[in-house]
Amino acid sequence: MSTQPIHVDLPHKLGRAEARRRIEDNIHKLTGFIPGGGNVTHQWQGDRLDLDIGAMGQSVTARIEVEEALLRVHVALPGLLGMMAKPIEAALRSKGSELLLEDRTKA
Known part of the structure; x- marks a missing residue:
């Protein structure tokens, strides 16, 4: 089964440890x-x-590499989910930082 890869870099200014915690x-x-x-x-x-x-009904693998000023997000979409690559990539670019890096310690 073929996969459709998505690669998105999300810049941040948090440092590696804080980005990982969030x-x-x-x-x-x-x-x-x-x-x-x-x-x-x-x-x-x-x-x-x-x-x-x-x-x-599909299994998707992904990884997030946390760097000092960047998150590197890699997603492999199998089979028919590959047709959703463009909208998923767009959503990651627009909402990825907000989703992954929101600071939940602030009330």
Whole structure:
């Protein structure tokens, strides 16, 4: 089965440690962005977050590499989900930083 790759760089000014903390605080919100819901499992490997996302009967793999001033987001869309690559990439570019880096410590 072929996959459609998406690569999006999201600049930030938080530093590596703070960006990583915020991603960890917000990772649970990903399921709300998956049509029909979904299952998200994640595991940190150093400063790389590996994600397995179950959505619409498909398994999507993704990773987020946390750098000092940049998040590198990589998503591999399998099969028919590949047709959604452009809108998913656009959503990542417009909402990715907000979703992943929102500061939930502020009330």
